[in-house]
Amino acid sequence: MAALDHGPAHLPHRLFAGSPERVLAGMKVHANTISHARLIALEDTYPRTLELIGHDRFNAHSRQFIQQPNVTAVALADIGAGFDTFLREAGESAGIADLARFEWLWLQAYHAADAEPLALDALAGLAPEALLEQTLVRHPAAFAGPFDKRVHDLIGAQVAGLDTASAILIARPGAEVLVSPASILVAELLTAADNPIAIGNLITQISEPHGDEAAQVDAIMRSLAALINAGALIAA
Amino acid sequence: MLADMTTLAVHLPPQVGVGLKPQHYAQALEAVSASAPALPVRPEWFEIHPQNYFGAGGPPHRWLSAFAQKVPLSFHSVGLSLGSSDGVNLEELERLAALCDRYAPAMVSDHLSWSGSASNRYPDLLPVPYTHEALDHFAVQVARAQDRLGRSILIENPSRYLAFVGDAMTEAEFLHALCARAGCRLLLDINNIEVSATNLGLDVDAMVDCIDPALVAEVHLAGHATEQHPDGALLIDDHGSAVSHETWRLFERFVRRAGLRPTLIEWDTDVPSFDVLLTEAAVGDAILRRAARVREAMRASLSAVA
Numbered sequence: 001m002a003a004l005d006h007g008p009a010h011l012p013h014r015l016f017a018g019s020p021e022r023v024l025a026g027m028k029v030h031a032n033t034i035s036h037a038r039l040i041a042l043e044d045t046y047p048r049t050l051e052l053i054g055h056d057r058f059n060a061h062s063r064q065f066i067q068q069p070n071v072t073a074v075a076l077a078d079i080g081a082g083f084d085t086f087l088r089e090a091g092e093s094a095g096i097a098d099l100a101r102f103e104w105l106w107l108q109a110y111h112a113a114d115a116e117p118l119a120l121d122a123l124a125g126l127a128p129e130a131l132l133e134q135t136l137v138r139h140p141a142a143f144a145g146p147f148d149k150r151v152h153d154l155i156g157a158q159v160a161g162l163d164t165a166s167a168i169l170i171a172r173p174g175a176e177v178l179v180s181p182a183s184i185l186v187a188e189l190l191t192a193a194d195n196p197i198a199i200g201n202l203i204t205q206i207s208e209p210h211g212d213e214a215a216q217v218d219a220i221m222r223s224l225a226a227l228i229n230a231g232a233l234i235a236a
Numbered sequence: 237m238l239a240d241m242t243t244l245a246v247h248l249p250p251q252v253g254v255g256l257k258p259q260h261y262a263q264a265l266e267a268v269s270a271s272a273p274a275l276p277v278r279p280e281w282f283e284i285h286p287q288n289y290f291g292a293g294g295p296p297h298r299w300l301s302a303f304a305q306k307v308p309l310s311f312h313s314v315g316l317s318l319g320s321s322d323g324v325n326l327e328e329l330e331r332l333a334a335l336c337d338r339y340a341p342a343m344v345s346d347h348l349s350w351s352g353s354a355s356n357r358y359p360d361l362l363p364v365p366y367t368h369e370a371l372d373h374f375a376v377q378v379a380r381a382q383d384r385l386g387r388s389i390l391i392e393n394p395s396r397y398l399a400f401v402g403d404a405m406t407e408a409e410f411l412h413a414l415c416a417r418a419g420c421r422l423l424l425d426i427n428n429i430e431v432s433a434t435n436l437g438l439d440v441d442a443m444v445d446c447i448d449p450a451l452v453a454e455v456h457l458a459g460h461a462t463e464q465h466p467d468g469a470l471l472i473d474d475h476g477s478a479v480s481h482e483t484w485r486l487f488e489r490f491v492r493r494a495g496l497r498p499t500l501i502e503w504d505t506d507v508p509s510f511d512v513l514l515t516e517a518a519v520g521d522a523i524l525r526r527a528a529r530v531r532e533a534m535r536a537s538l539s540a541v542a
Contacts, residue, residue, distance in 0.1 A: 004358060017399040018436075025463070025470050026397030026435070030360055037359035072356050075315065075328075077290060111291025140292070175295055 004031060005072075038066040038079055045080035045107060048154065049100045053092070061090055077111075080104055095150025102151050102168070105143045106179070109172045112141035117173040117231035132200030135236040136193050141172035142232035144187040155179060173231020180230055185223045196236035199224070248308050248342045248454060248498035251524065252517045253281035255502050261299045263510040268306045276511070276518035281342065283310040283500050290331045300339065308342035310454065310500070311335065312423075317357075318377040318391075319350030319364040329384050336385055343454060343498070345390035345423045346381070348374070348411065365400035366410040375417035382420065390423040390453050391415075395460075395473035396432040407432070408446045415451050422447070424497075425456035426490060427483045431471040444486050449494030457487055457520060458502035476505035478516055484523065491527040499524060 002010035008024055016023045042062045043050055050058045065071060065086050071079060084100035117139055123131060146167045156163030158179075165181030169190075172178065185206070192205050202224070207216045227233050256264060264282065267275055282303055289296050303309065315328040336344060349361035364370050382389055391414060393407060405413070411422055424447060433440035459477030463470040479487075479501070491497065501516045 004362075005356070014401055017401050017403070019467060021465070022467060023398060025465055029397045029470070029472055030358075030362060033360040034358050041359075069355070075287065075290075075357060076359050077287065109294075111294045111296070113292035114294070114297070141294070172294065175298055 003027060004034065035066070037076060038071075039063070041076040041079045042066070042083065046083065046100055046103050048103055049087075049096065052099060052154070053096055061087060061092075064090070080107070093148075093150070095148040098148035098151045099154060102147055102155065102170075105170050106177055109141040109143060109170050109177045112139075112172065115139055115141070115234045118228050118233045118235050120225060120228050122235070123228070132203075133198050135196050135198050136202070136233045137196040137236040138190055138193045139171060139173065139232050139234050141177070142170065142190060142227075142230075144169040144182050144190045144232070146184060146187065169227075169230055169232060171230045171232040178230065182226070183223060185219060186226055189220065189223050189227060190232060193227075193233060248310055249280045250496035250498055251280040252277060252520045253283055253310065253498060253500050254279045254513050254517050255500065255504065256282040256284050256303065257503075257507050258296070258299075259507060260510040260513070265299070265302055265306070267510070267514070268303075276514045277521045279307070279514070279517060281308040281310060281498065283312050283502075286311045286313050286332050286335050287315050287328075289335055304339045309339060310343040310345065310498070311339075311341040312392075313344065313346040314359075314361070315351060316346040316377075316381055317349075317351040318346060318381065319348065319362075319370070319374055320353060320377075321350075321373075322354045324377045324381050325352065329381055333384050336387075343390060344385060344387060345392055345454065347392045348394050348414075361394055363394060363396055363398055363400070366403040366405045366407060367400075368404060371405075371410060371413055371417070375414055378414065378418035378420050382418065388420055390421050392423040392425050392456065393428050394432070395425075395428040395435075395471075397435050397470070397472075399436050406446070408443065408448075412448055412451065421453040422451045423454045423456060424452045424490070425458070426486045427456065427458040427460055427479065427502075428473060430480065430483050430486060431460050431473045434469060434471045437468075440482070440486065441489065444490050445493070447490070447494075449490075452494060452497055455487065455490070455497045455499045456502055457483055457499060457516075458504075459483075474505055475502050477503075479519070484519065487520070488523045488527060491524060492530055495531060496524050496528055 008027060011027060039062050042065065065083060084097045084104060087100055088094065088097035118136065123134060126134060144167055152163050152165065152168065155168065159181070161181040162168060166184050167182040167187040169180045169182035169186060170177065188206055189202065192202055203217055203220050206220055207213065266272060267279060272278060284300065289300055313332055315325060317325045347361045348364055350364060351358050351360060351362060364374060378389065378391065391411065393411060415421060426444065429443045430440055432438065433443050457479045458475045459479055461472040461474045461476060463472060499520050501513060501520060503513055
């Protein structure tokens with residue numbers, strides 16, 4: 001293992017049969033296969049980031065990234081975790097690091113558990129008291145939050161309204177991952193619904209202690225409806 | 237929803253199958269539908285790498301569910317790391333077991349190799365020494381995996397670039413002893429035999445001929461890359477090209493002796509169009525049919541003589 005991790009100088013003497021040249025060539029095949037698989041897994045996870053910064057720069061970062069013990073210890077499917085933070089610490093701009101964060105969340109949504117999204121119709125017939133007691137939770141394939149403006153601009157080229165939105169909602173209510181513009185309030189609501197929470201408690205938690213209470217409740221209910229329409233919540 | 241699906245609880249047919257790739261999902265599903273277009277050959281089964289379906293849900297599972305209702309599936313794992321000194325990777329085993337519960341594949345396999353330790357994972361199939369100690373260890377790990385999965389699995393012969401000084405038996409001897417000890421069977425990768433024989437200077441025909449056909453439940457065929465070195469060619473098992481002439485020849489040699497087996501065309505890198513993949517599968521299908529005719533003729537001749 002030391003030879004795989006640290007190079008041929010660590011190859012135990014007389015472990016393998018054949019000439020030193022042949023043994024070295026064989027070890028290189030294994031080392032290249034391992035390195036190549038990790039690099040390709042990163043490229044597959046972050047295609048837009050790769051496209052934005054170019055292959056050489058992406059490759060330079062990737063080669064550093066995959067040397068880290070916490071990266072070499074995980075399966076290929078999880079190897080991209082934390083790459084956005086790594087890029088930021090490596091000196092890349094907030095826009096590039098945030099694009100990587102967006103791509104990682106998109107992939108989590110793609111592979112997340114399937115679940116039946118809550119439909120507005122299911123709430124329509126409820127009495128006000130029952131409505132406030134209705135418990136919700138974030139759909140496993142839903143994420144929302146503010147991103148760097150560069151991400152809004154880049155992804156916004158394909159999604160109307162994203163370039164001017166204050167947050168981005170990623171959701172997969174059915175077969176396809178959907179990306180849509182969102183507000184900070186929508187993002188806050190979805191975060192608050194990370195664990196099951198009753199609508200009444202959600203309103204209380206999100207409302208500011210001072211201000212126009214009726215207007216706040218109205219804004220929260222509109223945002224809640226937007227989240228439900230996007231398939232980002234499920235009944236708990 | 238997916239858990240309620242009806243899967244085909246069948247064995248792999250002794251015909252050609254292909255590795256299922258996301259870029260081929262739509263065409264592949266159409267190919268096995270009732271209204272399939274004219275094709276070079278119809279794939280009778282598909283193989284997947286279960287590690288690509290370890291996510292909880294999403295499109296990969298929607299597709300796999302659709303295939304599981306139409307054709308038999310073979311799950312070819314690349315992550316159990318049965319040869320690791322730390323033992324089988326239990327996290328991978330649990331995930332594989334869950335996937336098997338969900339889809340009831342016709343066959344499950346992994347490799348005679350190791351891919352990591354408690355602290356590191358190597359996305360490769362690393363060689364195991366052919367020693368009695370390694371055999372003892374590997375047989376115990378296969379048994380652990382089979383116990384958890386509740387089924388017998390297949391173990392694939394590796395592509396070798398290195399031979400250990402301490403090897404005490406041939407690859408075939410190791411594999412045969414492993415099957416006897418653990419109750420597993422073999423997935424015979426004939427490209428791997430060509431790769432190993434070339435790289436280690438072994439007799440390729442002898443390697444094919446000494447395999448006990450009764451143990452072989454599936455055959456793999458794939459392409460390899462070639463590096464030229466001063467002391468000879470080094471073949472690299474990259475699954476990135478068409479099956480070599482030599483591997484086709486060895487395949488025919490094997491199936492004429494052993495009879496027909498479920499035969500997979502693997503193409504995992506530089507994946508071609510589905511049509512090209514099926515053209516390769518058609519070559520395999522033609523060889524299987526020819527082998528069947530030859531074996532039938534031999535049987536008829538023997539009957540006449542007797």
